[in-house]
Amino acid sequence: MAFISIIGLNYAPEPIGIGPYTQGWATSLAQRGHRVQVICGAPYYPGWSLAAGYKNRFAGRVEDGVEVLRVPHYIPARPTAARRMAHYASFAANAARAVHRQGSDFRPDAVVAIAPALLAAPVALRLARKAGALSWLHIQDFEVGAALATSLLPASLANPASRFERSAIKRFDHVSTIAPAMLDLARSKGAGAAQLHELRNWAEPGVGAAGIRPEDMRAELGLPARKIALYSGNLARKQGIDLILDTAERTRNRADLHFVVCGEGPAVTLVEQAAEALPNLHYRPLQPRSRLPELLAVADIHMLPQLPGAADLVLPSKLANMLASGRPVVTSADPGTALAREVAGCGIVVSTNDREAFANAITALADDQDRRETLGNEAKIRANERWSRTGLLDAFGDALESALQDHRQ
Structure with missing residues (x-):
């Protein structure tokens, strides 16, 4: 059994986007016998407002066998470019505080960062370095390029943002993403070919089933x-x-x-x-x-x-x-x-x-x-x-466990 820490802004009960997939990974790893902790934000997506029944503060509880530690973060009602940056930065800062609060004995065997928010990647890298842990970055989308394509990021910030992205990606032991073309892009941004993994998002098992009315x-x-x-x-x-x-x-x-x-x-x-x-x-x-x-x-x-x-x-x-x-x-x-x-x-x-x-x-x-x-x-x-859920979750679990075994040798 390994202790796996996942740092990602989005998590259940968010109904769409990245959250359901991070939750799926975490619960699947827990079911394989690992101790899993997730450091995530308060649920807000896709409405960009705090979900009912939640408070925007530090809070922890066990959900489906996963230790979920939520941290507060800024939630802009209208997410402009500057407000998105503040949104991601506030999560990164409070994720770092959450790690610090757990003390010197907090030593996971593997640290997985989910991008977005790439701004929290240095938190994961510092934790992995301090604990001597395997570091793993999973890219759901290349947020710098996407922000430029949708005019959410000013052109004046393109170069520094791209340098930060490249610096973060090349420092992880392993990098995964969800499509072949995105693997090529990760490779072009410094990820080593031997440490690259295609790990797709899955289709929900009940979709397309017989008997739906x-x-x-x-x-x-x-x-x-x-x-x-x-x-x-x-x-x-x-x-x-x-x-x-x-x-x-x-x-x-x-x-x-x-x-x-x-x-x-x-x-x-x-x-x-x-x-x-x-x-x-x-x-x-x-x-x-x-x-x-x-x-x-x-x-x-x-x-x-x-x-x-x-x-x-x-x-x-x-x-x-x-x-x-x-x-x-x-x-x-x-x-x-x-x-x-x-x-x-x-x-x-x-x-x-x-x-x-x-x-x-x-x-x-x-x-x-x-x-x-x-x-x-x-x-x-x-x-x-x-896009089989079972097959894709098994593939991730196998890849992470194999990487952990190599890291320990």
């Missing part, structure tokens, strides 16, 4: 009996939500095709206003993760917009569940990117700059049930092959 969810949400193009997740600039709104506007005269956006985040007001003006666009709040199988089954088509330049900086975790639901995906991603390769054969890929092509892809699938079924069947097969 989408009509019940459709009735609960008050949706019309029409073809549905669905987006569910975070509503922010990085997600390219305006592309969905533009497509709904272009097709507003089609009575047989409706667009549904379920989510929370900084762009929620924009979506609500558009839904009030467009008869074919419906906004609904983010649904509980336990209802994800029913929600995704409501869709005839899944929409996955992406901004230019972001497709190899982050592979959206929602893609796995979209594919597992057995529905085709329409995405905006440039040829050769990780996102384009994952969707090819399971949906339609259009250029990130071509709004007309995105709308045309949606309408083409809406008009062709046989094509929807063919692409949806292939999507489900691919999800089973590449």
Whole structure:
């Protein structure tokens, strides 16, 4: 048995984003017999507000066999570039305080840092060095590049931010990320090839299962009996939500095709206003993760917009569940990117700059049930092959345990 410390801002009960995957890793390691401690923030995502029932302060308890230590951090209601930096920095500072409070006897065998927030990576590195522990960085997205692609980071900060990112990445013993193209990017930023691991996010086991009744969810949400193009997740600039709104506007005269956006985040007001003006666009709040199988089954088509330049900086975790639901995906991603390769054969890929092509892809699938079924069947097969929860968690556990064995020798 090893003592494993995981330092990552996001954790359960956050319903989407990084939190569910960090929790999955932690609980899986605990089930393998390890002592696992997670240093994380108070839950706030994707609504950028403190979750009900939580206080933004230091607090610890055992959750599903994992020692969870929450630290306070700044939560901006409107996350501008400067406020995001303060948000990440406040978590890093208080994570360091949490480590210090545990005293000189706090000596994990392995320290795993989750990025975002990369600003907390030095905390993990210092702890690993002090304890003589294995250090491991898992990159869910390259936040510097993503911030630049979405104009959240001023160009004047690009060079210092990139230098910090490169310095952090090359100092870890092992680095993992969630897609082949992101492995290549990590390698280009200093990660050693022998210590690189592809560790994908997984599809939820119940998604796409037999016996799901989408009509019940459709009735609960008050949706019309029409073809549905669905987006569910975070509503922010990085997600390219305006592309969905533009497509709904272009097709507003089609009575047989409706667009549904379920989510929370900084762009929620924009979506609500558009839904009030467009008869074919419906906004609904983010649904509980336990209802994800029913929600995704409501869709005839899944929409996955992406901004230019972001497709190899982050592979959206929602893609796995979209594919597992057995529905085709329409995405905006440039040829050769990780996102384009994952969707090819399971949906339609259009250029990130071509709004007309995105709308045309949606309408083409809406008009062709046989094509929807063919692409949806292939999507489900691919999800089973590449995004099995059990297989991916076992792969992470095996890789970490092997690295620990080598580190001890």
